[in-house]
Amino acid sequence: MSVPIRKPSPQTVQEPVHTEDEQIIAWIKDPGTVDRGFRALLAKYQERLYWHVRRLVIEHEDTNDVVQECLVKVYRKIGSFRKDSGLYTWLYRIATNEALSFLRKQKRKATRSIDDEELLLAEKLKADAYFDGDAAQLHLQRAVAQLPDKQRAVFNLRYFEEMSYQDMSEVLSTSTGALKASYHHAVKKIEKSMVAIEPN
Amino acid sequence: MDSEKDTQKELEELAPNLARLRKQQPEDGFSVHPSYFRELEQSVLNEVHRQPATKRRFDWSGILSWLLVGPRPVIALTTLALALAALWYLSAPAPESNLFAGSSEVAAEELRAYVHENLDDFSPGFILEVAEQDMAFETDLSLDDLSEEEIDILLDEYLEELDQETLEDIL
Numbered sequence: 001m002s003v004p005i006r007k008p009s010p011q012t013v014q015e016p017v018h019t020e021d022e023q024i025i026a027w028i029k030d031p032g033t034v035d036r037g038f039r040a041l042l043a044k045y046q047e048r049l050y051w052h053v054r055r056l057v058i059e060h061e062d063t064n065d066v067v068q069e070c071l072v073k074v075y076r077k078i079g080s081f082r083k084d085s086g087l088y089t090w091l092y093r094i095a096t097n098e099a100l101s102f103l104r105k106q107k108r109k110a111t112r113s114i115d116d117e118e119l120l121l122a123e124k125l126k127a128d129a130y131f132d133g134d135a136a137q138l139h140l141q142r143a144v145a146q147l148p149d150k151q152r153a154v155f156n157l158r159y160f161e162e163m164s165y166q167d168m169s170e171v172l173s174t175s176t177g178a179l180k181a182s183y184h185h186a187v188k189k190i191e192k193s194m195v196a197i198e199p200n
Numbered sequence: 201m202d203s204e205k206d207t208q209k210e211l212e213e214l215a216p217n218l219a220r221l222r223k224q225q226p227e228d229g230f231s232v233h234p235s236y237f238r239e240l241e242q243s244v245l246n247e248v249h250r251q252p253a254t255k256r257r258f259d260w261s262g263i264l265s266w267l268l269v270g271p272r273p274v275i276a277l278t279t280l281a282l283a284l285a286a287l288w289y290l291s292a293p294a295p296e297s298n299l300f301a302g303s304s305e306v307a308a309e310e311l312r313a314y315v316h317e318n319l320d321d322f323s324p325g326f327i328l329e330v331a332e333q334d335m336a337f338e339t340d341l342s343l344d345d346l347s348e349e350e351i352d353i354l355l356d357e358y359l360e361e362l363d364q365e366t367l368e369d370i371l
Contacts, residue, residue, distance in 0.1 A: 040247070050240070054230050068244055075248040125229075133229020136221055142227065160228055161205045184214055191215035194250045 018044040021087040028078050028187040038075055045088070046071065048161075050093045055156045056099040056149070058141075060130045070098040088169040092163075096153055096171055103149050143193040147186050154179055 019040040025154040027037025049070065054063040074094055081090055125131045125141055133141065144152055153172065165176040165183075172179065211219040 020318065034315075035245075039241075039245070042244060046240060046244070047237055049236070050232070051228070051230065055228060060232060064240070067240065070248065072247050072299075075244075090351055102225060130233070131229055131233045133227070134225075136225070137225060137229035140221065148295045159211070159222065160226075187215045187218060191218050194215075194217045194221070 002080065020023060024085070025078075038078075041074070041087075041091075042071065045091050049091060052092065052097045052156065052161065053095055055144075055160065056096075056153060057102060059124060059128065062102065066098050066102050067095070074097070085170055086167070089167050092157075092167075092171045093173075098125045100149055100153065100170075101102050139194065140190070143190045144186075146193075147189065151186050154182045155190075158183050159187075 024037050024040045024044070027033040027040065030037075046067070049140060050063065050067050053070070054060070055065050057063045057066055074091060074175070081087070125133075125138055131138075131141075147155060150172070154168065157168050157171065158165075164172070166177050168174075168179050169176045174182075208219060213220060287331065
């Protein structure tokens with residue numbers, strides 16, 4: 001069996017050489033090079049968007065659907081992209097919206113209580129062939145799962161992706177002050193949950 | 201993007217246990233199979249090549265030139281007359297009927313297309329309000345700050361996002 005790929009940590013990642021965003025946009029805006037531009041965009045961003053969506057949606061199959069939908073939407077809407085926002089934050093904005101919209105639809109369909117949802121998530125993680133985290137990581141994901149969806153997005157973007165509050169503000173259309181408050185609140189809740197499990 | 205030092209320092213001040221975990225295990229525990237991203241790229245490229253990049257507008261000039269200089273102008277004019285008669289018949293209001301009374305049987309795409317084609321009949325402010333209620337985010341957008349073109353782009357984006365239930369609410 002082949003070894004699954006794990007997301008490299010921001011601290012250890014060796015970024016491959018990627019095309020500059022300006023070049024990608026220029027290629028995409030030119031009908032003659034649109035394919036080249038979109039391929040460059042995928043090469044640079046598809047993995048990052050996948051991991052971002054995966055942390056929100058949790059299951060690989062669901063994530064795959066959401067990310068494909070998101071990238072097709074990016075291709076269709078790239079003509080309306082305006083340079084006054086960064087390509088990176090624009091892509092994260094679309095991906096976040098797609099993921100949150102998916103979760104909202106999933107909740108509408110579900111007949112289970114919120115507590116059941118959280119238990120189910122923990123079971124899903126344990127059973128997921130593509131979740132190979134240890135007990136501490138499982139506990140962290142369970143604690144994160146108890147946050148409201150938008151706060152989860154805030155926590156994940158800051159904790160795992162080290163995104164600045166300014167960029168998060170563009171992604172989530174929320175003021176930096178509100179984001180800081182949301183992140184601090186999320187961190188305190190998760191810390192409390194960790195202390196309850198491991199008092200020492 | 202903030203530096204790793206900034207985010208770690210912030211975390212240490214707020215939550216020492218969590219900060220320690222992040223330092224020891226910065227990964228999230230999720231993984232995918234080794235060829236997944238190659239397959240994803242291919243799958244997305246196949247999908248975008250299957251669909252046109254932009255919605256095609258209806259080509260009225262082609263119809264007009266066919267009507268005026270086509271080889272069979274009589275057939276063309278008859279077709280046009282029949283089409284106009286059908287349009288007039290269909291557009292006459294039916295007594296005691298609601299056009300969308302049975303809208304639950306109408307597909308979301310049809311509803312979306314209807315709202316899109318008849319945008320002028322709806323207040324943009326109303327659609328934005330409904331969309332914001334339905335979508336994950338609230339925005340601080342004010343229509344007064346946007347140009348007509350920007351409002352059109354925004355409405356297009358919102359209409360794409362709305363689900364069938366919300367579209368029915370709008371109607």
